[in-house]
Amino acid sequence: MRFTILPLLEVAALLLSAITISSAEDTKKCAADYFVKELPGQPPGPLIKMHAGHIEVDHDNNGHLFFWHFQNKHIAQRQRTVIWLNGGPGCSSLDGALMEIGPYRLKDDHTLIENEGSWHEFANVLFVDQPVGTGFSYVNTDHYLHELGQMADHFVIFMTKFFELFPEYEDDDIYFAGESYAGQHIPYIADAVLRRNANKPRGAQDWHIKGLIIGNGWIDPEPQYLAYATYAYKHNILSKTSDAGKAIEAQVAICQKDLAAGGKNHVDTTSCESILNEILKRTKLPDPDHPGNSLCYNMYDIRLMDSFPSCGMNWPPDLTSVTPYLRRSDVVAALHINHDKMSGWQECSGAVSSSFKAYKSAPSVTLLPHILETIPVVLFSGDQDLICNHIGTEDLINNLSWNGGKGFELSAGQWAPREEWSFEGQPAGIYQTARNLTYVLFYNSSHMVPFDVSRRSRDMLDRFMKVDIASIGGHPSDSLISGQKGPLVAVGSHPNSTIAMEQEKARLQAARWDAYYRSGVIALIVVATLAVAWGMFVFRSRQKARRGRMGYKGVAGEDGREWDEGNLEELAPRRGRYEVGDESDGEESPAQTPAGK
Numbered sequence: 149m150r151f152t153i154l155p156l157l158e159v160a161a162l163l164l165s166a167i168t169i170s171s172a173e174d175t176k177k178c179a180a181d182y183f184v185k186e187l188p189g190q191p192p193g194p195l196i197k198m199h200a201g202h203i204e205v206d207h208d209n210n211g212h213l214f215f216w217h218f219q220n221k222h223i224a225q226r227q228r229t230v231i232w233l234n235g236g237p238g239c240s241s242l243d244g245a246l247m248e249i250g251p252y253r254l255k256d257d258h259t260l261i262e263n264e265g266s267w268h269e270f271a272n273v274l275f276v277d278q279p280v281g282t283g284f285s286y287v288n289t290d291h292y293l294h295e296l297g298q299m300a301d302h303f304v305i306f307m308t309k310f311f312e313l314f315p316e317y318e319d320d321d322i323y324f325a326g327e328s329y330a331g332q333h334i335p336y337i338a339d340a341v342l343r344r345n346a347n348k349p350r351g352a353q354d355w356h357i358k359g360l361i362i363g364n365g366w367i368d369p370e371p372q373y374l375a376y377a378t379y380a381y382k383h384n385i386l387s388k389t390s391d392a393g394k395a396i397e398a399q400v401a402i403c404q405k406d407l408a409a410g411g412k413n414h415v416d417t418t419s420c421e422s423i424l425n426e427i428l429k430r431t432k433l434p435d436p437d438h439p440g441n442s443l444c445y446n447m448y449d450i451r452l453m454d455s456f457p458s459c460g461m462n463w464p465p466d467l468t469s470v471t472p473y474l475r476r477s478d479v480v481a482a483l484h485i486n487h488d489k490m491s492g493w494q495e496c497s498g499a500v501s502s503s504f505k506a507y508k509s510a511p512s513v514t515l516l517p518h519i520l521e522t523i524p525v526v527l528f529s530g531d532q533d534l535i536c537n538h539i540g541t542e543d544l545i546n547n548l549s550w551n552g553g554k555g556f557e558l559s560a561g562q563w564a565p566r567e568e569w570s571f572e573g574q575p576a577g578i579y580q581t582a583r584n585l586t587y588v589l590f591y592n593s594s595h596m597v598p599f600d601v602s603r604r605s606r607d608m609l610d611r612f613m614k615v616d617i618a619s620i621g622g623h624p625s626d627s628l629i630s631g632q633k634g635p636l637v638a639v640g641s642h643p644n645s646t647i648a649m650e651q652e653k654a655r656l657q658a659a660r661w662d663a664y665y666r667s668g669v670i671a672l673i674v675v676a677t678l679a680v681a682w683g684m685f686v687f688r689s690r691q692k693a694r695r696g697r698m699g700y701k702g703v704a705g706e707d708g709r710e711w712d713e714g715n716l717e718e719l720a721p722r723r724g725r726y727e728v729g730d731e732s733d734g735e736e737s738p739a740q741t742p743a744g745k
């Protein structure tokens with residue numbers, strides 16, 4: 149009997165807990181439910197104001213997107229939000245959060261340290277794991293997405309619900325930023341948001357998209373596939389005339405045929421992916437440390453070698469800390485991961501990427517000309533990346549027509565100059581701008597530019613967002629294009645925000661003195677008034693012979709204090725409110741399937 153009763157009780161308990169879980173998930177959550185009170189391994193000092201958790205985007209199929217939001221450190225002129233997406237498809241944007249542009253990096257799997265180049269300096273930063281099934285996001289396993297349009301629809305639902313929860317950010321200037329395959333996601337999302345703005349329900353607010361920033365993006369397959377070989381020759385990975393080179397050229401010919409036969413209208417073409425795989429295979433070397441094994445180029449950073457057939461999928465090294473950290477139960481609890489998310493965090497989901505073939509979706513390059521009519525776009529490239537390399541990005545720009553011209557043509561026969569960019573006295577890269585499109589080449593950088601040069605990447609962001617450092621008393625970074633701060637607005641970066649902080653402190657101090665001074669004047673008037681009152685009181689009390697000393701002390705003391713504080717509040721400065729506030733890697737080997745981008 150006990151044997152049957154106990155399981156029955158257990159079943160009942162399970163049912164009960166299931167009911168509580170689902171009802172908890174179903175009831176409308178509020179912002180407080182997402183507040184991150186503490187983060188395991190956080191650095192000393194106050195925690196950045198953060199919110200994290202899931203937002204449902206597909207009720208029927210239990211589709212939830214995970215987000216992690218960090219509040220800006222400073223506000224310059226206006227509030228801004230950067231929404232960051234990593235690539236894949238199916239790679240978590242927590243790559244961006246913990247290895248690239250987020251406020252924290254991991255020193256080991258239990259210690260967070262500050263990222264000096266964090267993008268939250270002048271912008272709220274929002275990381276979203278998408279499409280459903282990626283990173284901490286989830287969906288019923290038979291409902292992974294297939295097309296870019298579905299992905300963008302989910303994203304608009306996500307944004308609608310996010311702004312319902314956090315209306316204080318809905319009026320922000322919004323920038324979409326990301327990397328690699330996000331070169332497909334971002335233009336599709338921007339296009340969906342523009343259509344949403346045009347057709348939004350009555351009373352709904354416009355979302356002010358002010359710019360797109362795409363790093364080593366996968367945008368236009370034709371020129372980008374053909375750039376694999378060009379890049380490999382130019383960077384001396386192999387020679388065109390060698391046997392390996394001849395094999396590559398044969399593969400390029402097959403790819404070109406497939407592109408011409410319609411492949412160029414698709415995001416992926418298998419025979420063209422093979423060019424990359426051939427390059428990696430044909431340049432592998434015996435591994436001196438592990439006899440019998442081979443080394444190949446790291447396709448995300450050709451300065452490095454990796455074991456074959458990973459060729460970069462074990463990179464960057466921070467992953468060895470990030471993955472265990474994000475699987476810790478205390479971290480999972482701190483980030484409000486729903487019970488429905490069954491498996492642990494994975495950098496890239498093979499299931500998501502193998503479903504997301506985007507076969508019916510036109511490559512995002514087709515959306516760019518329309519987007520560029522109203523939204524400035526930055527395409528930036530780390531020069532050491534092979535998989536979405538800078539030559540491909542330059543070729544796609546040169547072959548693209550937008551805003552009445554082609555490529556970097558300013559007027560007939562006149563080309564926008566490639567301007568040298570230096571940062572703190574070092575050559576940092578190249579800037580080139582025409583008709584709302586800016587190309588930035590980063591020297592000595594991998595596929596994940598902010599991983600290598602985070603402060604330079606933030607300088608690019610702040611310049612693009614036209615952060616006016618002077619308006620908040622900051623100290624512009626030493627960043628020059630063609631030897632000039634201009635023509636773009638002076639930027640702020642902050643290698644070191646101490647100066648800004650000190651100036652702000654001095655200003656507050658001055659305001660306080662001003663307040664004291666004024667309250668001093670007021671105090672004089674009070675004293676004079678009180679003296680007169682006292683005189684009359686004494687006069688009257690003598691006349692009427694009553695006890696009447698009460699009242700005097702209270703009036704003087706309390707009123708004096710209130711004036712003082714009221715003045716201080718009013719004088720607090722209104723500008724510069726210092727509020728506290730891949731990518732990479734599919735699991736499969738490149739020899740078998742296309743690598744994640």
Ligand SMILES: *[C@@H]1O[C@H](CO)[C@@H](O)[C@H](O)[C@H]1NC(C)=O
Pocket residue numbers: 370371412547548
């Ligand atoms: C350049 O653009 C044209 C028109 O969009 C296209 O037909 C052509 O295939 C492109 N060429 C390359 C190399 O991308």
Ligand SMILES: *[C@@H]1O[C@H](CO)[C@@H](O)[C@H](O)[C@H]1NC(C)=O
Pocket residue numbers: 520521522523524551583584
């Ligand atoms: C660039 O974008 C702005 C909006 O930011 C738009 O007003 C302008 O017309 C665009 N420039 C060109 C050359 O089309």
Ligand SMILES: *[C@@H]1O[C@H](CO)[C@@H](O)[C@H](O)[C@H]1NC(C)=O
Pocket residue numbers: 643644645646647
């Ligand atoms: C930051 O600014 C302070 C004050 O001007 C200066 O003493 C310090 O050297 C600066 N630190 C860096 C890293 O530039």
Ligand SMILES: CC(=O)N[C@H]1CO[C@H](CO)[C@@H](O)[C@@H]1O
Pocket residue numbers: 575591592
């Ligand atoms: C440290 C390093 O590799 N610096 C290089 C960065 O890129 C520039 C331009 O390609 C080179 O001149 C530097 O040597």
